[in-house]
Amino acid sequence: MKQLYLCALAVLVLACPLLGQSRPTAFVNARIIPVVGQPIEQGILLVQDGKIKAVGDARTVRLSADVQTFDLAGKTIMPGLVDSHSHVGSGSGADASAPIQPDVRLLDGINARAASLQRAQAGGITTVNVMPGSGHLDSGQTLYLKLRDNAVKIDDLLIFGKDGSYAGGIKFANGTNPIRAGGGSFPGTRAKSAALVREQFIKAQEYRDKIKKAGKDATKLPARDLAMEALVDVLEHRRVVHFHTHRHDDILTALRLQKEFGFRIVLQHVSEAWKVADEIAKAKAPASIIFIDSPGGKLETTDISFINGAALEKAGALVGFHTDDGITDSRWFLRSGGLAVRAGMSRDKALYALTMANAIMLDLQDRVGSLETGKDADFIVLSGDPLSVYTHVLETWVEGKKVFDRSDPKDYLIAVGGKGASDGEGAEHIHCFDGDIGENE
Amino acid sequence: MKNNKLTIMNLAICCLALFTFHVAASNCTAQIAVKGGTVWTMAGPPIANGVVLIKNGKIEAVGPASSVSIPAGYRIINAQVVTPGLIDAHTVVGLNGYLNQPHDQMALDGGASFQPELRAIDAYNAEERLVEWLREFGITTIHTGHQPSALASGQTMIAKTWGKNVDEATMVPTAMVAVTLGSAANAGPGRSPGSRAKQAAMLRAELIKALENSKKTDAGKDLKTEIMLRIIKREIPLLITAHLAQDILTAIRIAKEFNIRVVLDGVSDAHMVLDDIKASGFPVIVHPTMARAGGDTENLSMENASKLRAAGIRVALQSGYEGYVPKTRVVLFEAAMAAGNKRLSPQEAMSMITIDAARILGIDNRVGSLEKGKDADIAMYDGDPFEFTTHCTGTIINGRLVSEVVR
Numbered sequence: 001m002k003q004l005y006l007c008a009l010a011v012l013v014l015a016c017p018l019l020g021q022s023r024p025t026a027f028v029n030a031r032i033i034p035v036v037g038q039p040i041e042q043g044i045l046l047v048q049d050g051k052i053k054a055v056g057d058a059r060t061v062r063l064s065a066d067v068q069t070f071d072l073a074g075k076t077i078m079p080g081l082v083d084s085h086s087h088v089g090s091g092s093g094a095d096a097s098a099p100i101q102p103d104v105r106l107l108d109g110i111n112a113r114a115a116s117l118q119r120a121q122a123g124g125i126t127t128v129n130v131m132p133g134s135g136h137l138d139s140g141q142t143l144y145l146k147l148r149d150n151a152v153k154i155d156d157l158l159i160f161g162k163d164g165s166y167a168g169g170i171k172f173a174n175g176t177n178p179i180r181a182g183g184g185s186f187p188g189t190r191a192k193s194a195a196l197v198r199e200q201f202i203k204a205q206e207y208r209d210k211i212k213k214a215g216k217d218a219t220k221l222p223a224r225d226l227a228m229e230a231l232v233d234v235l236e237h238r239r240v241v242h243f244h245t246h247r248h249d250d251i252l253t254a255l256r257l258q259k260e261f262g263f264r265i266v267l268q269h270v271s272e273a274w275k276v277a278d279e280i281a282k283a284k285a286p287a288s289i290i291f292i293d294s295p296g297g298k299l300e301t302t303d304i305s306f307i308n309g310a311a312l313e314k315a316g317a318l319v320g321f322h323t324d325d326g327i328t329d330s331r332w333f334l335r336s337g338g339l340a341v342r343a344g345m346s347r348d349k350a351l352y353a354l355t356m357a358n359a360i361m362l363d364l365q366d367r368v369g370s371l372e373t374g375k376d377a378d379f380i381v382l383s384g385d386p387l388s389v390y391t392h393v394l395e396t397w398v399e400g401k402k403v404f405d406r407s408d409p410k411d412y413l414i415a416v417g418g419k420g421a422s423d424g425e426g427a428e429h430i431h432c433f434d435g436d437i438g439e440n441e
Numbered sequence: 442m443k444n445n446k447l448t449i450m451n452l453a454i455c456c457l458a459l460f461t462f463h464v465a466a467s468n469c470t471a472q473i474a475v476k477g478g479t480v481w482t483m484a485g486p487p488i489a490n491g492v493v494l495i496k497n498g499k500i501e502a503v504g505p506a507s508s509v510s511i512p513a514g515y516r517i518i519n520a521q522v523v524t525p526g527l528i529d530a531h532t533v534v535g536l537n538g539y540l541n542q543p544h545d546q547m548a549l550d551g552g553a554s555f556q557p558e559l560r561a562i563d564a565y566n567a568e569e570r571l572v573e574w575l576r577e578f579g580i581t582t583i584h585t586g587h588q589p590s591a592l593a594s595g596q597t598m599i600a601k602t603w604g605k606n607v608d609e610a611t612m613v614p615t616a617m618v619a620v621t622l623g624s625a626a627n628a629g630p631g632r633s634p635g636s637r638a639k640q641a642a643m644l645r646a647e648l649i650k651a652l653e654n655s656k657k658t659d660a661g662k663d664l665k666t667e668i669m670l671r672i673i674k675r676e677i678p679l680l681i682t683a684h685l686a687q688d689i690l691t692a693i694r695i696a697k698e699f700n701i702r703v704v705l706d707g708v709s710d711a712h713m714v715l716d717d718i719k720a721s722g723f724p725v726i727v728h729p730t731m732a733r734a735g736g737d738t739e740n741l742s743m744e745n746a747s748k749l750r751a752a753g754i755r756v757a758l759q760s761g762y763e764g765y766v767p768k769t770r771v772v773l774f775e776a777a778m779a780a781g782n783k784r785l786s787p788q789e790a791m792s793m794i795t796i797d798a799a800r801i802l803g804i805d806n807r808v809g810s811l812e813k814g815k816d817a818d819i820a821m822y823d824g825d826p827f828e829f830t831t832h833c834t835g836t837i838i839n840g841r842l843v844s845e846v847v848r
Contacts, residue, residue, distance in 0.1 A: 293774055294574050296539025297766035326733060327766060332778070338829020389781035389827050416782065417742040418712060422734040 030072035036370035050399035080126025080378035082358035085322035093132020093140035103226035104140030120330035173244035204231035271304035277315035310344035477523030498840035526581025526818030528798035531759035548588035558664035559595030579820025589682035678702035709741035747784035757798035777827035
């Protein structure tokens with residue numbers, strides 16, 4: 001019996017470090033860029049139980065006697081990056097049967113063990129909006145994920161709200177990707193694309209009204225309809241529309257639909273944002289943009305420009321960046337900030353666009369996107385200036401746990417590539433900037 | 442509202458100088474003195490406070506300002522950092538355009554799998570926007586041609602990124618013949634080649650035919666024979682794109698059998714067969730540092746270039762072929778990522794897009810470094826050329842200031 005007690009005690013002692021980090025951890029002497037607030041030299045980031053307990057310096061942060069300390073002199077700490085548009089995890093959404101499929105959930109078709117998720121960790125990304133493709137007007141529901149370590153199933157990466165629901169948006173697209181010549185129920189023109197979307201939203205309004213009218217009388221409820229339920233979520237602002245759009249007129253069409261149905265929108269890609277930056281700002285529509293190394297690739301992106309970030313900033317719009325991984329690799333996400341600054345965006349807004357702006361777009365601004373007391377302890381340790389090509393992501397931490405360490409040979413392999421770094425998926429697995437390759441061709 | 446739009450336009454045009462109208466005014470070749478805070482000559486260590494004198498399209502003198510005096514009448518252009526015009530050692534730009542529509546994608550004829558007779562000069566569009574795009578980042582020379590998507594897709598050429606037509610732009614009309622081994626070389630269902638072994642058999646059969654023809658005095662004058670004879674006679678190399686280790690080894694095996702010249706291209710698995718590549722003596726044009734991993738390229742590493750260099754193998758970097766976006770990579774960005782990874786010094790990374798690229802392409806007598814007598818091809822920057830936030834502030838080709846756009 002005594003042995004059993006000892007055994008139990010041993011298990012408890014051993015298990016203690018695993019039960020969250022009840023012992024506080026302090027990351028000291030680093031330059032801290034909290035994103036919200038001014039950079040702190042010789043800063044202290046205090047973490048406990050997966051949350052940020054304090055951010056400051058020796059004058060403002062008191063460390064308890066039991067604190068575990070990591071000296072990060074010469075290093076830079078900033079919030080974990082938030083990617084507002086990615087295709088990591090090799091997920092799939094809608095099929096070829098119809099152009100609008102709000103019922104389809106990426107949740108049901110994503111690989112939590114894909115190498116691309118590890119590459120995102122290596123790039124310093126801690127929160128990501130994973131989307132289905134853009135070959136549909138609506139290709140289904142998206143997933144907001146935390147890139148926690150050692151995920152065996154997708155549930156391990158989900159972000160849950162207070163009501164127990166998991167976080168995610170819904171993907172819409174206009175322009176040429178959803179257009180399929182002779183595509184049956186698919187649109188053949190831009191105007192038809194808009195008409196098909198409006199038609200579904202009007203149906204959803206009617207469906208919602210029936211539910212409201214039924215009140216507590218279950219017998220009067222309309223039959224369950226998964227597609228309508230998802231669109232009602234959109235109408236009721238429980239689900240944000242991530243609207244893939246490139247050309248200036250398509251951007252305005254997306255805003256027109258948004259105005260008509262009052263849904264919450266995040267403009268995605270927005271390749272010609274610089275042409276309609278004022279209109280975007282006036283509509284208070286957040287814009288998530290991408291940096292591509294050269295213009296073109298398809299007709300509606302011939303005028304994509306590095307100046308999108310600067311133009312949107314100047315117009316006063318909320319600007320975030322995204323990888324659209326595999327269009328750009330998650331490991332180079334910080335580079336987007338560098339290219340934005342190259343084209344005239346302010347450094348502060350570029351760093352904001354990699355973190356906080358995206359958190360706002362995903363309704364996660366209370367949990368991630370900046371280093372502030374009470375937020376999740378999601379942060380990255382950098383070897384230098386975040387916007388320098390010579391800077392490496394040294395460590396990535398999610399909820400107080402280290403998920404990437406460049407000094408670990410296994411993680412290093414993911415960071416630079418080589419035999420065993422990839423699961424063979426990727427190169428031809430490109431979804432979104434384009435249509436769904438394979439489905440369209 | 443309208444005013445706001447104008448402001449945006451101003452932002453685009455003035456501040457960031459997306460378009461500039463100075464270029465037209467400065468088209469004539471003049472006597473120019475380029476003064477650089479740092480001049481990377483790539484023929485020695487960087488020179489602080491350097492001067493490059495340009496006369497008649499050629500470099501007249503290079504050295505520190507203390508020893509090179511600027512003659513009267515020279516136009517003076519200042520830059521923080523000056524480098525040789527950059528060289529993209531392998532691209533398809535000019536044959537493939539930025540629209541990515543069938544009418545501007547001319548780097549592959551799908552009609553047959555072995556077409557070494559297709560000339561790049563018959564397809565090159567000197568006015569392609571992607572050529573201009575590269576020029577504005579300081580890239581002055583490109584090795585471009587048929588894309589790596591067939592066993593032999595056609596020829597490659599070397600061009601300057603300036604010139605109103607192909608004749609003005611061309612440096613070398615036929616540089617290499619583009620051969621591909623691996624998944625990308627398969628011709629599709631029901632057609633040959635459909636396997637790696639078949640690819641090798643077909644390539645060997647073509648080389649045997651050429652070898653036999655080379656012994657005849659009346660070999661005839663068909664286009665394919667003509668170009669294959671140039672391969673057999675070692676006048677030009679095959680540019681063999683191969684990513685998996687077995688494909689790289691097949692390329693080396695076949696080259697040895699026929700004693701032909703080869704430039705290895707892509708080579709994602711290079712880090713697994715360094716000794717074999719080294720023993721072959723062939724130079725390598727390695728995949729872009731930021732190339733996507735997957736399929737034949739699943740093992741690629743951003744350290745391939747550094748490992749090849751460390752093994753004593755001559756390496757150049759390329760922008761490569763992209764089927765979609767970015768429709769072209771920018772080789773400056775790819776070298777930057779290689780330098781950023783820190784297994785190579787900035788100087789070594791720069792050499793892969795300047796002098797070593799020139800050597801592999803056989804044009805180092807004209808370009809690739811800032812030395813007296815070479816073509817006056819120069820790139821100018823407002824800081825470390827590799828930093829994300831640095832701009833290319835000007836490009837000179839053949840002594841002409843061809844771009845003043847701030848990119």
